[in-house]
Amino acid sequence: MNTQNTILSTRNLCVGYSGKEILKGVELQFKKGEFISLLGPNGAGKTTLLRTLSKHLKTINGKVLVNNEDISAMKQERLAQTMSVVLTEKVKPPLFTVYDFVAMGRYPHTHWSGRLEKKDDGVIMESLTMVHARELVFRDLSTLSDGERQKVLVARALAQQPDIILLDEPTMHLDLKHRMEVMSILQRLCRDKGICVVASLHDVDIAAKLSDKVALVKGGAIQAFGPPENVLQDDAVTQLYDFSNASFNRMLGTIEMKNSEKKGKVFVVGGMGSASVLYRLLAKKEYHIFTGMLHKNDIDYHVAHSLGAHCLVQPHIDKFSEEICKWAKEEMSQCDWVIDTGFGLEKVNGDNICLLKDALAMKKPVLSLRNGQSREHFTALEYDEIHFLDDECQLVDEMETITFKAT
Numbered sequence: 168m169n170t171q172n173t174i175l176s177t178r179n180l181c182v183g184y185s186g187k188e189i190l191k192g193v194e195l196q197f198k199k200g201e202f203i204s205l206l207g208p209n210g211a212g213k214t215t216l217l218r219t220l221s222k223h224l225k226t227i228n229g230k231v232l233v234n235n236e237d238i239s240a241m242k243q244e245r246l247a248q249t250m251s252v253v254l255t256e257k258v259k260p261p262l263f264t265v266y267d268f269v270a271m272g273r274y275p276h277t278h279w280s281g282r283l284e285k286k287d288d289g290v291i292m293e294s295l296t297m298v299h300a301r302e303l304v305f306r307d308l309s310t311l312s313d314g315e316r317q318k319v320l321v322a323r324a325l326a327q328q329p330d331i332i333l334l335d336e337p338t339m340h341l342d343l344k345h346r347m348e349v350m351s352i353l354q355r356l357c358r359d360k361g362i363c364v365v366a367s368l369h370d371v372d373i374a375a376k377l378s379d380k381v382a383l384v385k386g387g388a389i390q391a392f393g394p395p396e397n398v399l400q401d402d403a404v405t406q407l408y409d410f411s412n413a414s415f416n417r418m419l420g421t422i423e424m425k426n427s428e429k430k431g432k433v434f435v436v437g438g439m440g441s442a443s444v445l446y447r448l449l450a451k452k453e454y455h456i457f458t459g460m461l462h463k464n465d466i467d468y469h470v471a472h473s474l475g476a477h478c479l480v481q482p483h484i485d486k487f488s489e490e491i492c493k494w495a496k497e498e499m500s501q502c503d504w505v506i507d508t509g510f511g512l513e514k515v516n517g518d519n520i521c522l523l524k525d526a527l528a529m530k531k532p533v534l535s536l537r538n539g540q541s542r543e544h545f546t547a548l549e550y551d552e553i554h555f556l557d558d559e560c561q562l563v564d565e566m567e568t569i570t571f572k573a574t
């Protein structure tokens with residue numbers, strides 16, 4: 168095991184309350200400058216682990232080591248010189264200015280009398296600057312918004328000048344803008360200051376994009392630990408959260424929602440990313456989606472597959488095989504609607520144009536998002552048979568209107 172640069176680690180750690188185990192056999196190693204996310208469902212033990220790593224909670228068994236030193240033998244003040252902690256509780260200290268609150272982070276470094284010196288003032292202001300909150304310095308803490316308060320909490324942690332920051336759900340209560348801002352501030356601290364940041368998070372997609380490593384916490388143990396590129400496989404995430412109506416797609420880095428398929432069967436002829444928005448809309452509106460013919464490296468395939476659509480897919484970028492063309496025609500014949508996404512007319516897609524022509528020959532209702540010159544691929548007769556629409560929303564509205572009129 169390579170322990171170089173390891174700043175925080177655990178050995179056969181068992182954590183819990185009053186002797187009751189919540190997680191056991193925890194073996195983790197965090198290095199300087201790493202961003203680590205703890206992921207897992209509610210109640211899995213992420214907070215309990217963070218509280219144990221920060222010595223707020225006694226271990227049931229095993230060890231927590233900071234710079235190879237067992238923290239059980241360390242005084243809290245000495246530990247605070249290396250590690251700071253930001254917990255979830257909404258702090259409402261009475262009549263504190265932001266400055267006074269951030270200044271509390273200096274306590275492990277100040278004179279025994281608690282008196283602040285000029286250099287402490289410098290660190291406090293630098294900490295506020297690092298989290299883009301310098302202008303809040305004279306504000307009363309109780310008047311801040313959730314996003315502003317979260318940044319000030321991180322500033323207090325920074326004022327401790329730690330090598331490690333532990334955070335429990337740092338993005339809780341934050342809107343998307345502040346969530347991204349706080350996360351990028353934390354990432355900067357790792358990159359620029361070499362701080363090791365360990366945070367419990369609920370946003371898998373953000374964790375996948377920002378973290379150097381993720382730990383999956385579930386079922387009383389760490390299920391996996393390593394770079395998100397290795398650990399966050401489609402099935403691992405789907406199982407971690409016991410998704411029944413959603414699935415994680417590693418390639419897209421997103422979670423796709425699967426819906427019930429109460430409405431009619433739709434065959435989408437797409438490709439090269441032209442169908443992805445439409446698939447999501449059709450799934451949201453509870454249509455039963457069939458799609459093809461796609462190549463396996465097409466983003467449309469990944470979105471459709473994650474949504475649980477039935478995909479006719481070919482592994483190689485090649486002309487589609489006769490067999491797949493035959494299956495596509497058969498499946499299309501079972502569908503109530505056929506949609507042309509307006510996919511590119513490159514040679515490789517020639518078979519998909521043929522498929523649309525087959526749909527017209529079968530007298531299927533064909534709706535198309537194709538515009539401009541590419542419509543010329545249809546004969547005047549075919550052209551008259553197609554409902555051309557400007558965008559995905561209009562197209563699905565049109566389907567709902569036709570269905571309504573028919574019933």
Ligand SMILES: Nc1ncnc2c1ncn2[C@@H]1O[C@H](COP(=O)(O)OP(=O)(O)OP(=O)(O)O)[C@@H](O)[C@H]1O
Nearest residue numbers: 184189207208209210211212213214215216367384
């Ligand atoms: N003070 C406590 N005493 C006893 N049990 C506790 C205490 N705090 C939490 N627990 C229990 O420990 C388990 C793990 O809780 P923990 O808060 O660590 O989970 P978590 O992964 O952080 O969850 P969440 O994502 O919901 O915040 C839960 O079953 C919880 O009920």
